[in-house]
Amino acid sequence: MLIDTAQASAQQTADAPAVRVEGVSKSFAGSVALEPISMRIERGEFLTLLGPSGCGKTTLLNLIAGFLEADQGELYIHDKPVTRVPPYQREIGIVFQNYALFPHMSVARNVGYGLRTRGVPKAEAERRVREALALVKLEDFADRRPRQLSGGQQQRVALARALVIRPRVLLLDEPFSALDRNLRAAMQVELREIQTSLGLTTVFVTHDQGEALSMSDRIAVMSRATIRQIGTPSEIYDHPQNHFVASFVGDANMFRATLLEAEGSDARLKLGETEARITSFQTDLPAPGPVTLFVRPEHCHLAEPGTPGTIPATVALSVYQGSHTELHVDCPLAEGGRAMLRVPSRTSVAPGEPLAIGLAESGAAVFGAED
Ligand SMILES: Nc1ncnc2c1ncn2[C@@H]1O[C@H](COP(=O)(O)OP(=O)(O)OP(=O)(O)O)[C@@H](O)[C@H]1O
Ligand SMILES: [Mg+2]
Structure with a gap:
């Protein structure tokens, strides 16, 4: 013993x-x-x-x-x-x-x-x-x-x-x-x-x-x-768990949104004039109400302006990075009025040109005010 x-x-x-x-x-x-x-x-x-x-x-x-x-x-x-x-x-x-x-x-x-x-x-x-x-x-x-x-x-x-x-x-x-x-x-x-x-x-x-x-x-x-x-x-x-971690580590796009309803990790959001559905990586979504939608640039894509479920923006600056180009866009729904997309280097877009930001189905998250 x-x-x-x-x-x-x-x-x-x-x-x-x-x-x-x-x-x-x-x-x-x-x-x-x-x-x-x-x-x-x-x-x-x-x-x-x-x-x-x-x-x-x-x-x-x-x-x-x-x-x-x-x-x-x-x-x-x-x-x-x-x-x-x-x-x-x-x-x-x-x-x-x-x-x-x-x-x-x-x-x-x-x-x-x-x-x-x-x-x-x-x-x-x-x-x-x-x-x-x-x-x-x-x-x-x-x-x-x-x-x-x-x-x-x-x-x-x-x-x-x-x-x-x-x-x-x-x-x-x-x-x-x-x-x-x-x-x-x-x-x-x-x-x-x-x-x-x-x-x-x-x-x-x-x-x-x-x-x-x-x-x-x-x-x-x-x-x-x-x-x-x-x-x-x-x-x-x-899988950052809150707004701070999401914005401190890596590039993040943060959009002001309203969470309309959530079921499991599926969320329906109001984004300005349009509605979008996303599947979040979170297990717990905040209560319906004002939220921040978090999406990394790699989960965003360029879309035709006016496409339902996309976010309107205007090209501010395009930065050639060799393997890809970074599009910095003015976007009224984005925190700080700016968002960023990575597009293939051949994409030709001029400053001032209107575009829309499309969201991938997954990879996003929704943070409530206390996150
Ligand atoms: N000896 C001290 N006396 C009084 N305040 C202190 C002392 N040491 C640290 N602090 C305060 O405690 C807080 C944390 O300081 P700390 O040095 O741990 O930060 P840090 O994360 O290492 O920052 P940095 O990246 O600038 O080194 C700060 O507000 C700092 O001013
Ligand atoms: Mg220190």
């Missing part, structure tokens, strides 16, 4: 998420930086916190790292409560936006810093520093000073310094935002390769939706101090 219990408990620990956040919140001088948040981050998972400036991403990361103390709630790492454990005992590696390297130390000493503070014997420390530098492809740079490195190389040193301690969780706060576009893309691939090969649980902060979509196993989309949706990149992109 005793053994059974021990086995069960070992099993539980093995199945436990890498990080469990339970009702954790944070305010600064009475202003809420993070509403109570609960989430699990699975072992080996690459989870991205995505959201606009000031939404609480760094606050959540700093709470997990232990640099901030939660007002309420509990944090667990590998099932162990860590809410009152100091940062250096949480076995977490962290990489910030500004590399935060020690300028007077060589690359090797920078990387070895966390090992020296942990009292790792010299020979082992040297071996682990070499391994970490090899992982980020900087073996030949061990004796340089940070100022003798490019921005991308400095960020790789910061990554090696975080990895060398063999953290249980790696936290990265906008690590590539200071890098130019090409370097950033290369570093994204490199980080993902290292992370996958080590099976390392990673929490990555960005406000760049492209970066989030391309790198993550799951994305937590945040706004105004809370998580608005958490899911795989395709769940977030194809």
